Amino acid sequence: MIAPRYIPVVFKQVWRHRTRSMLTIAGVTVAMFLFIAVQALQKGVHDATSITAADQTLVVYRENRFCPATSRLPERYLERIVRVPGVAEVIPMKVVVNNCRAALDVITYRGVPAEDLTLLGRRWVVTAGSLENWKGRADAAIVGEHLAARRGFKVGESFDSSGVTVNIAAIIRSDEPQDQNVAYVHLPFLQQAAAGGGVGVVTQFSVKVADPTRLEQVGKAIDDEFRTESEPTTTRSEKAFVAQAGQDIVEIVGFTRLLGWGCLAAVLALVANAIVLSVQDRIKEHAVLQTLGFGSGLIARLIIAEGVVIGLIGGVLGAALAVGVVGYGRFSISAEGLSVNVSASPRVILTGLAIAAGVGILAGLAPAWQAGRREIAQCFRAV
Amino acid sequence: MALIECRSLTKAYKRGSGTITPLHELDLDVESGDFLALMGPSGSGKTTLLNLIAGIDRPTGGELCIDGADIATLSRSRLADWRSENIGYIFQLYNLVPVLTAYENVELPLLLHRMPGRERHERVRTALRLVGIADRHDHYPRQLSGGQEQRVAIARAIVTDPRIIVADEPTGDLDAESATAIMQLLTRLNRELNKTLIMVTHDAKCAGYARRALHLEKGRLVEPGRIGSEAEQEAAA
Numbered sequence: 002m003i004a005p006r007y008i009p010v011v012f013k014q015v016w017r018h019r020t021r022s023m024l025t026i027a028g029v030t031v032a033m034f035l036f037i038a039v040q041a042l043q044k045g046v047h048d049a050t051s052i053t054a055a056d057q058t059l060v061v062y063r064e065n066r067f068c069p070a071t072s073r074l075p076e077r078y079l080e081r082i083v084r085v086p087g088v089a090e091v092i093p094m095k096v097v098v099n100n101c102r103a104a105l106d107v108i109t110y111r112g113v114p115a116e117d118l119t120l121l122g123r124r125w126v127v128t129a130g131s132l133e134n135w136k137g138r139a140d141a142a143i144v145g146e147h148l149a150a151r152r153g154f155k156v157g158e159s160f161d162s163s164g165v166t167v168n169i170a171a172i173i174r175s176d177e178p179q180d181q182n183v184a185y186v187h188l189p190f191l192q193q194a195a196a197g198g199g200v201g202v203v204t205q206f207s208v209k210v211a212d213p214t215r216l217e218q219v220g221k222a223i224d225d226e227f228r229t230e231s232e233p234t235t236t237r238s239e240k241a242f243v244a245q246a247g248q249d250i251v252e253i254v255g256f257t258r259l260l261g262w263g264c265l266a267a268v269l270a271l272v273a274n275a276i277v278l279s280v281q282d283r284i285k286e287h288a289v290l291q292t293l294g295f296g297s298g299l300i301a302r303l304i305i306a307e308g309v310v311i312g313l314i315g316g317v318l319g320a321a322l323a324v325g326v327v328g329y330g331r332f333s334i335s336a337e338g339l340s341v342n343v344s345a346s347p348r349v350i351l352t353g354l355a356i357a358a359g360v361g362i363l364a365g366l367a368p369a370w371q372a373g374r375r376e377i378a379q380c381f382r383a384v
Numbered sequence: 385m386a387l388i389e390c391r392s393l394t395k396a397y398k399r400g401s402g403t404i405t406p407l408h409e410l411d412l413d414v415e416s417g418d419f420l421a422l423m424g425p426s427g428s429g430k431t432t433l434l435n436l437i438a439g440i441d442r443p444t445g446g447e448l449c450i451d452g453a454d455i456a457t458l459s460r461s462r463l464a465d466w467r468s469e470n471i472g473y474i475f476q477l478y479n480l481v482p483v484l485t486a487y488e489n490v491e492l493p494l495l496l497h498r499m500p501g502r503e504r505h506e507r508v509r510t511a512l513r514l515v516g517i518a519d520r521h522d523h524y525p526r527q528l529s530g531g532q533e534q535r536v537a538i539a540r541a542i543v544t545d546p547r548i549i550v551a552d553e554p555t556g557d558l559d560a561e562s563a564t565a566i567m568q569l570l571t572r573l574n575r576e577l578n579k580t581l582i583m584v585t586h587d588a589k590c591a592g593y594a595r596r597a598l599h600l601e602k603g604r605l606v607e608p609g610r611i612g613s614e615a616e617q618e619a620a621a
């Protein structure tokens with residue numbers, strides 16, 4: 002856009018009105034922080050709810066129930082689900098949450114049979130402790146990395162939630178957004194320790210199908226199997242299940258999109274205001290530059306570069322703030338025992354920075370065009 | 385052929401129903417290496433003429449040829465390039481960029497030219513030395529006296545080595561001592577570096593440094609015999 006030799010001049014101009022530039026940059030920082038946080042939220046929802054071709058997990062839930070506290074299915078359905086054609090694996094699961102509504106800091110227990118651990122363990126990386134520890138102890142828990150970081154949990158410690166006290170055997174990392182935020186415990190232990198349900202009752206079944214392209218057909222076959230029972234089922238893909246059960250979150254997050262656009266508009270207005278003011282102060286100076294032989298186009302690009310500098314500095318600070326807050330806080334929004342992870346991925350940040358630079362260009366466009374267009378001789382008389 | 389040729393050069397402004405004509409069908413030749421002082425009462429069109437020659441304003445009539453080029457017909461961006469190569473402009477109020485040091489102000493016009501950093505540095509140094517202000521290269525305009533600021537402005541005007549230097553009351557804001565020093569410097573530019581100078585001044589003493597002086601009144605050049613007649617009449621009245 003401009004040759005490197007002009008860059009010091011651009012920075013000196015931005016630095017000229019220190020207070021004004023600082024205030025503008027502070028405003029841009031806050032707005033870009035919000036924008037990137039909103040983007041991270043959007044990305045979390047997207048990751049948790051959009052089905053990819055490789056997805057092969059179904060969730061069998063009690064028909065018309067959406068909260069783990071009310072979805073109750075007999076554990077003995079297991080043998081019948083296994084026999085449905087196309088089903089590869091089935092894991093019965095009891096889910097207990099300390100807060101059924103949408104909240105930021107929810108602890109979710111998932112009770113699973115010890116023999117199914119190898120199935121689940123395939124997608125995990127153990128970052129502390131060991132899975133063997135878990136098998137040997139009735140009240141042991143395997144905790145997702147996000148949950149552990151959020152609450153500061155360490156292997157060997159105990160914690161209590163929903164009236165159930167467990168001991169941490171291992172901490173795991175997983176590509177599955179849900180794994181990151183739950184504590185896996187022994188199914189019989191949870192059935193006894195937690196209120197509601199009791200022995201022989203689970204919340205849901207997690208089903209792996211053999212052929213991902215037949216996900217829907219298999220789900221329908223399972224529901225047909227139990228249609229006439231007193232406890233009928235609804236089976237959906239895991240992602241669709243999250244999307245539906247966490248509808249509140251999805252809708253709220255959808256609304257924050259507007260918030261994101263609002264932030265960008267604020268950035269635009271802030272930077273444009275700063276540039277317009279500084280260009281108005283310098284009408285005569287630009288006439289001097291033109292007298293020296295600077296063309297209208299070059300002057301316009303120098304002014305636009307000032308907008309980009311302000312936008313980018315604010316963008317970098319805002320992104321750093323977002324990485325700090327989101328990374329340190331490990332936020333996840335949970336509802337009905339399902340969670341959406343908020344993470345500022347490099348891609349979200351780079352997009353944010355590109356947008357900040359773009360908005361800087363946009364903000365400088367009108368004043369830059371005007372400045373290059375003025376009659377030089379008139380500018381000298383106009384003071 | 386003269387370096388600067390003005391033929392029936394006219395500048396007029398429409399003002400409501402009437403027109404104001406700061407320059408009226410002016411004929412003027414300036415040879416290469418000349419040092420011309422332009423004098424005349426306020427509002428007589430001196431700055432207007434200077435701006436036309438410097439290519440920062442456009443005539444509304446007549447012809448203006450400089451070094452064989454009809455600059456009135458150049459496009460806006462070609463005219464900017466032309467200025468950068470041919471014109472050094474010295475203002476009454478210096479017009480340095482306040483956020484840049486003396487060095488950076490002088491460097492500014494050189495940024496338009498592609499050249500190695502070392503050469504640019506050398507040229508800025510030479511220009512600053514020539515105007516006798518090399519020791520103040522890292523000072524900002526607000527840290528310099530008026531006379532020193534004008535020296536920096538002169539260095540900025542000559543650093544690209546233009547053929548023509550125009551100056552609009554370059555000593556108008558300076559005390560007598562600084563004014564003399566600036567005039568001696570301009571004279572050197574003319575005598576030693578062979579620059580063609582056109583200078584507007586109100587001061588007869590300054591005009592004395594020039595090779596010749598011309599008088600403008602109401603947008604026209606007046607005969608040497610009638611010089612100052614109006615001003616004298618006004619003073620007598």
Ligand SMILES: Nc1ncnc2c1ncn2[C@@H]1O[C@H](COP(=O)(O)OP(=O)(O)OP(=O)(O)O)[C@@H](O)[C@H]1O
Nearest residue numbers: 379382397404406425426427428429430431432433
């Ligand atoms: N944009 C404009 N519109 C109308 N009239 C103008 C405009 N610009 C300049 N003039 C007029 O042109 C005339 C000549 O102005 P100019 O600045 O050339 O005078 P000058 O000889 O330089 O005067 P001074 O000694 O005061 O600097 C003045 O009467 C001025 O009012």
Ligand SMILES: [Mg+2]
Nearest residue numbers: 430431432552
């Ligand atoms: Mg004037």
